[in-house]
Amino acid sequence: MFNYYLRLGLRSLKRNAVLTALMITAIAVGIGAAMTTLTVFRAMSGNPIPQKSSQLFAPQIDNWGPDRPEGLSSDHLEFQLSYTDAMALMKARAAKRQSALMATRFALRPSNPGQKPFKVFARAAYADFFPMFDVPFKYGGPWSAADDENRAPVTVITRETNDRLFGGANSIGKTIRLDNDNYTVTGVLDDWHLIPHFYDLGIRPFGDSEGVFLPFTRAIDKKMPPTGSTNCNSDVDPGFAGLLQSECVWLQFWVELPSAADAEKYRTFLNNYAAEQQRLGRFHWPPHTQLRDVTDWLAYRHIVPNEVHILILVSFGFLLVCLMNAMGLMLAKIMGRAGDIGVRRALGASRGAIFMQCLIETGIVGLAGGIVGLGLTALGLWAARSLLTKEFVALTHLDLTDTGLTVLLAVAATVAAGLYPTWRAAHVQPAWQLKAQ
Amino acid sequence: MELRPILSAMLRNKVGALLIGVQMAITLAILCNGLFIIEQRVILSHRPTGADEANVFVIPNQWVGSPPDLAARQQTDLAALRALPGVVDAFATNSYLLSNGGSSGGVFLTSDQKESSAQTAFYFADEHGLNSLGLRLVAGRNFNSDEVLDRNGNNDLTPASAAIITRALAEKLFPGKSALGQSLFTKPENNTIPIVGVVDRLQVPWVGTWSEKFNDYSIIEPFRYINPYVFYIVHTQPGQLPAVVKSAEKKLFETNRSRVLEKIVSLTDARDDAYKDDRGLAVILGVVCAALVAVTAFGIVGLTSYWVAQRRRQIGIRRALGATRNGIVRYFQTENFLIAAAGALLGIALAVSANLWMVSTFEMQRLHVSYPIIGAVVVLLLGQAAVLWPALKAASIPPALATRA
Numbered sequence: 001m002f003n004y005y006l007r008l009g010l011r012s013l014k015r016n017a018v019l020t021a022l023m024i025t026a027i028a029v030g031i032g033a034a035m036t037t038l039t040v041f042r043a044m045s046g047n048p049i050p051q052k053s054s055q056l057f058a059p060q061i062d063n064w065g066p067d068r069p070e071g072l073s074s075d076h077l078e079f080q081l082s083y084t085d086a087m088a089l090m091k092a093r094a095a096k097r098q099s100a101l102m103a104t105r106f107a108l109r110p111s112n113p114g115q116k117p118f119k120v121f122a123r124a125a126y127a128d129f130f131p132m133f134d135v136p137f138k139y140g141g142p143w144s145a146a147d148d149e150n151r152a153p154v155t156v157i158t159r160e161t162n163d164r165l166f167g168g169a170n171s172i173g174k175t176i177r178l179d180n181d182n183y184t185v186t187g188v189l190d191d192w193h194l195i196p197h198f199y200d201l202g203i204r205p206f207g208d209s210e211g212v213f214l215p216f217t218r219a220i221d222k223k224m225p226p227t228g229s230t231n232c233n234s235d236v237d238p239g240f241a242g243l244l245q246s247e248c249v250w251l252q253f254w255v256e257l258p259s260a261a262d263a264e265k266y267r268t269f270l271n272n273y274a275a276e277q278q279r280l281g282r283f284h285w286p287p288h289t290q291l292r293d294v295t296d297w298l299a300y301r302h303i304v305p306n307e308v309h310i311l312i313l314v315s316f317g318f319l320l321v322c323l324m325n326a327m328g329l330m331l332a333k334i335m336g337r338a339g340d341i342g343v344r345r346a347l348g349a350s351r352g353a354i355f356m357q358c359l360i361e362t363g364i365v366g367l368a369g370g371i372v373g374l375g376l377t378a379l380g381l382w383a384a385r386s387l388l389t390k391e392f393v394a395l396t397h398l399d400l401t402d403t404g405l406t407v408l409l410a411v412a413a414t415v416a417a418g419l420y421p422t423w424r425a426a427h428v429q430p431a432w433q434l435k436a437q
Numbered sequence: 438m439e440l441r442p443i444l445s446a447m448l449r450n451k452v453g454a455l456l457i458g459v460q461m462a463i464t465l466a467i468l469c470n471g472l473f474i475i476e477q478r479v480i481l482s483h484r485p486t487g488a489d490e491a492n493v494f495v496i497p498n499q500w501v502g503s504p505p506d507l508a509a510r511q512q513t514d515l516a517a518l519r520a521l522p523g524v525v526d527a528f529a530t531n532s533y534l535l536s537n538g539g540s541s542g543g544v545f546l547t548s549d550q551k552e553s554s555a556q557t558a559f560y561f562a563d564e565h566g567l568n569s570l571g572l573r574l575v576a577g578r579n580f581n582s583d584e585v586l587d588r589n590g591n592n593d594l595t596p597a598s599a600a601i602i603t604r605a606l607a608e609k610l611f612p613g614k615s616a617l618g619q620s621l622f623t624k625p626e627n628n629t630i631p632i633v634g635v636v637d638r639l640q641v642p643w644v645g646t647w648s649e650k651f652n653d654y655s656i657i658e659p660f661r662y663i664n665p666y667v668f669y670i671v672h673t674q675p676g677q678l679p680a681v682v683k684s685a686e687k688k689l690f691e692t693n694r695s696r697v698l699e700k701i702v703s704l705t706d707a708r709d710d711a712y713k714d715d716r717g718l719a720v721i722l723g724v725v726c727a728a729l730v731a732v733t734a735f736g737i738v739g740l741t742s743y744w745v746a747q748r749r750r751q752i753g754i755r756r757a758l759g760a761t762r763n764g765i766v767r768y769f770q771t772e773n774f775l776i777a778a779a780g781a782l783l784g785i786a787l788a789v790s791a792n793l794w795m796v797s798t799f800e801m802q803r804l805h806v807s808y809p810i811i812g813a814v815v816v817l818l819l820g821q822a823a824v825l826w827p828a829l830k831a832a833s834i835p836p837a838l839a840t841r842a
Contacts, residue, residue, distance in 0.1 A: 022739050026732050033725060067551075105666070107501040107697045117501045119697050180502040225590060234624075238594050306646070306799040307718050310474065313791075314722065317467045318729055321460050325736035328456040332743030387717030389710075420452065 001353075002360070009361035012337065019333050020365065023326045027369025030322025031410045032376025033315040039381060039402050040393050041312055044304045048194040052134060053294035057095075057255050057263060058199075059270055061085050062288035063247050063277075064233045077290055078231060079202070079301070080249040083220075085273075090126070094269045095255035096262070097128040100216055102251050103203055104224040106178040108212070110165055120161065121227065122178070123200075123210040124219035130156070130187075132256045133199070138162075140172040140187035143215060147186075151221040155183035156213040162188045176212070181222070183214060198294055200252045201301050202228040204391065226250050267291050305391065319413070326365070327417040334358055334421045341425055342433025355426040362418030363411060370410025374398075377406055443772050453740055457773075458780035461816050464733045465784030466791055469812035471722040473792070473804050478719040482712035484652075486534045487603070487638030489571025489672065490704040492525075494682055495533050496669040496689070497699040508587055508663045510693060515565075517688050518669060523677035524685075526568040529669050531561045531662045532642045534570075535707040539642035544656065545622040546610065548629070555609050556651040558641035561588060561660035567601070567636065569672045575604060577617045577634035580659040584633075588660035596628030597658040603639050605653035607632075621656070630658070644711045646800065678703055730819060737823035741769060745831040752831050753838030762832040769828035770821060777820035781813040788812060 013020040047053050060077040063085055068076065081089070086100040101123060108120045129135070130142035139162075143154040155176060162171055175182040197209050223240040230250040236242045243250070257263045267289070274287030292300055334341075341354055377398060384393045398406075447454045504510060511529050518527040532539030539560070543553025560566070563585045567574060584598045600621055607616035620631045639655040641648050673681045682701050689698065702710075745752070752765060792804040 019739060019743075022735055026736065029728055029732060033728070105499075107499050109501060117695070117697050119499055119699060236592070236594065239592055243592050305714075306801075307714065310795065310799065311718070311721065314467055314471060314725055317463055318725055318732075321463050321467075321729060322732055324456050324460045324463075325732055325739075328453060328460075328736055328740045329743075331453060331456070332740055336743060336746065384717070384721065387713075387720055389713050389717075391714065 001356075005357045005360040006364070008357055009364050012333075012361060013364060016333060016336075019329055023329045023333075023365050024368045024372060026322040026325045026329070027366065027410055027414055028372035028376055030319035031369060031373030031406060031413075032380055034319040035373065035377040035402065035406045035409070036380030036384060037308070037311045037315040038405075039377065039398065040384060041304065041308055042402075043195065043393075044308060045298070046195070047295060048196060048198050049133065049294060052256075055256055055258050056132065056294050057257055057266070057291045058297050059089065059253055059255060059266070060290040060292075061270065061274055062285070063249070063283065065283060065285040068233055075290075076288060078249040080229075080231070081251050081253050082247050082249050083244045083251060084247075086251045086253050088273060089253060089255075092269070092273070095257050095266055097132040097256040098254070099126040099129040099132060100251050100253050101125050101129070101199060102216065102219060102224075103200060103210065103227040104219060105227050106212070108161075108165075109177040109179075111177065120178075120211040121209070122212045122214055122219075124214055124216040124224070126216055128256075129213070132254065133194075136190040136192055138188045138190040139170045140185070143186045148215050148217050151217040152215060153181055153183045153218060154186050154215065156187040156189065157185055158189045158211050159191055161211040178212065178214075183212075196298070196303055198298055199254055200228065201303055202252075220244070263291065263293075323413050323417045326369075326414060327421065330362060330365070330418050331421040331424065334425045338425075338428050339433050341428045342430045345428065345430035351426040354428070355422055358422040358425045359415065359418070362415050362422065365418075366411035366414025367407065369414060370407035373410050374403060374406050377402075440771070440775075443768065443775065447772065447775070450744070453744070454776050457737055457740060458776045458783065460733055460736060461777055461780030461820065462784035462787055464729050464819075465781055465809070465812040465816045466787035467729055468726055468815060469788045469808040470791055470795070470804065471726045472812075473808050474801075475719040475722050477802060478715040481644075482708075482715045484640070485638065486640040486704070486708075487570075487572055487636065488534055488704060490534075490708065492673045492675055492678055493570060494671055494673070494678055494701060494703040495536075495707065496671065496685060496701050497666070498669055498689070499666045499697040499699070501695045501697065503665055504695075507665065508661065511661065511663065511667070513692060514669065514689060517692050518671055518685055519565075521681060521684055521688060523674050523681045525672040525674055526565045527669055527671045528563050528565040528569045529662055529667045530566070531664070531667070532558070533668050533670060533707070534640055534642060534704060535644060535711040536642045536668075537644065537711060541641070541648075542623065544610070545624065548622050548627065550622070555606060555654050557606060557654040557656050558643070558648075558651070560639070560642075560655060560657045561662040562657050563659065563661050566657060566670075569670050570639075571672055572639055573637040574601075575635050575637045576615065577601070577632070579634060585659040585661060587663050589663045594626050595660070596626045597623070597630045597660065599633045599659050600630045601634035601636060601657040602632055603653055603655050604635055604637055606655065607635050609654065730815075734819055734823040737773070737820060738827060741773070741824050741827040742830070745769070745827045748831075749834055749838060752834045753836055756834065756836035757839040765832040765834075766825075766828045769824050769831060773820045773824040774817065777817045781816050784816060785809040785813060
């Protein structure tokens with residue numbers, strides 16, 4: 001039966017090619033627009049570390065109190081920590097893993113005299129950083145906890161940096177020269193691109209990330225200037241020592257807490273810490289702390305620009321118009337065949353059979369619209385990538401899920417839009433139609 | 438024209454009329470909000486910065502290592518740049534226009550003030566700054582060379598000895614009076630700074646929603662920015678920019694090889710980069726609006742054609758009974774007008790509520806009244822244009838058709 005309906009459907013679509021083409025175009029264009037924005041949105045709001053996102057947390061501590069300059073956040077909490085608080089949390093070791101983080105930059109001087117020095121972004125972290133974020137290694141591994149302790153001149157470099165300096169060869173034990181100092185390579189990363197790189201959203205969350213990693217303790221020891229924002233609420237003594245003693249917030253901090261119970265314990269720990277700071281007279285206000293996991297953190301930081309939301313709204317409005325359009329055309333097409341349907345009904349076809357036949361016909365239109373729409377989505381993504389910066393179109397490409405989703409959405413939406421015309425078809429009165437002939 | 442038969446015919450075809458009407462409403466809502474956003478973005482991306490953009494470029498310079506003689510190296514570099522043929526002037530700074538990176542903070546009028554009087558951006562410049570950017574001084578004077586001090590990196594809190602502010606900031610801080618001779622107080626330096634000059638315009642280095650509220654509130658402080666990473670700003674004679682970019686890069690490497698020069702950008706390039714998303718969004722919305730109008734128009738053509746086909750016999754009868762061709766055309770036009778008018782009313786309501794929602798959620802601007810009106814006119818004309826072809830086809834149905842069948 002299905003095959004017969006399929007043939008009938010195809011024949012009926014061919015009979016009125018212009019109307020059919022209009023319907024398919026309308027659906028394809030609508031689907032293309034909607035899926036383009038949806039794909040962009042999914043890429044931008046996606047979970048960068050799905051296997052662990054509920055175990056990684058960013059603690060926040062209110063070290064400024066209620067009397068603060070115009071803050072960046074609405075909840076009286078800053079996004080970063082002061083050196084004092086970050087060091088206290090590092091010392092307490094209250095989580096399974098923890099790392100204070102900061103970004104800095106270097107001029108990297110290749111040993112090959114033919115190569116000019118180039119700029120490289122660096123991430124200063126503790127050794128825990130690598131296992132905490134499941135960072136994949138191609139060669140070697142992280143530096144040791146003892147290296148953290150000793151402020152050792154060691155480094156982990158990314159695959160890209162390794163390719164550029166060592167032609168992709170195993171460079172473990174070799175040294176690289178960052179400004180004036182030599183660093184020994186302990187590990188080379190495999191491809192690792194977090195989108196967005198959630199652990200530091202202060203510098204382009206979707207942009208290029210760091211090329212080398214080094215111990216946080218070393219960066220502090222060498223007074224490396226932080227890249228990214230440093231926000232202060234009060235007077236700061238001059239120099240790097242002044243920054244370290246100040247209440248300025250400029251460090252990122254992440255902890256790994258494997259279970260909900262651990263997270264609960266850590267919340268209590270944070271509160272106790274803030275309460276202790278109040279007792280010691282550093283905070284003149286009751287404890288105000290927060291602990292958010294990756295998903296909550298990304299939502300809290302609003303990293304998907306408003307424009308993406310506006311585009312989603314516009315494109316789904318557009319899809320709605322396209323579907324209503326297709327629905328009107330389908331209604332016209334099916335009712336134009338009321339005579340045929342009347343004959344089939346008179347010859348004994350049940351309402352269900354007519355309904356099925358029309359449903360299959362709309363399904364074909366939806367499928368065709370979906371396939372053309374898929375092409376338009378790819379075109380739309382290409383256009384969006386060339387028209388917008390990475391902050392708007394994070395590395396997006398159509399994967400299998402998107403492809404399936406596109407076709408499914410097209411068929412589902414078309415069939416849904418076709419339900420009313422189909423229902424009308426099934427209720428054609430055979431007697432009237434035959435009489436009118 | 439009698440409306441009753443049109444209305445009763447429409448009632449028999451409720452769903453079709455409804456589909457067209459609602460389609461037109463949504464089209465109108467998207468169209469006028471879309472066009473409004475496009476206009477906003479275009480205005481934004483053409484906003485002048487105050488500098489002589491066409492003839493200014495930026496060299497991001499990073500020294501390799503931490504050389505102890507940064508200040509001397511910088512003076513050598515600047516002297517070399519200023520001596521190049523085609524160069525008007527050059528200086529070194531912490532941040533530049535349209536770069537989306539810089540230093541910002543509140544300014545106060547007195548030391549005991551709790552809330553700042555304005556959020557501002559701080560640019561560092563020596564006495565060559567105004568000339569190197571091509572800024573227009575509208576009151577007061579430029580910095581004297583003895584006012585210019587060294588500022589070593591970001592954690593140096595050397596107080597500024599003078600300040601040049603923008604006209605917009607002057608009006609905000611001292612409404613109705615001259616800013617010259619007044620002074621500012623900045624934290625964390627805790628220092629009172631006399632205002633010596635006012636420039637017509639100098640945009641903050643950021644573009645985007647964050648800085649929108651203080652877009653024109655900039656302060657220039659007389660500092661030589663001594664840091665391993667600084668921006669050299671070079672002003673060239675008209676038309677000389679491309680040649681000077683090449684000679685400047687060469688000259689700097691000749692002076693000292695131990696540096697990293699990142700990509701040299703002209704302010705024109707910087708503007709293109711800074712507003713890329715705004716222009717992109719405008720283009721995308723424009724394409725979507727055009728596609729939307731086309732889809733809606735074709736939908737009307739398709740559905741009306743079907744109605745015409747369905748009513749061939751009735752039309753033939755009307756023609757046989759004396760209706761003119763014009764009468765038939767006018768019938769379909771009136772029908773479409775009624776649907777479109779209802780759709781436009783719904784669309785205006787939809788457009789305004791969508792805009793209000795965006796105002797409250799995304800801090801967008803209120804839709805100007807003219808947009809829904811223009812949108813409604815567009816939708817009505819669109820309907821008339823789309824219905825014309827099927828209506829003419831209907832008018833060509835011969836009266837004789839009534840006698841057949």
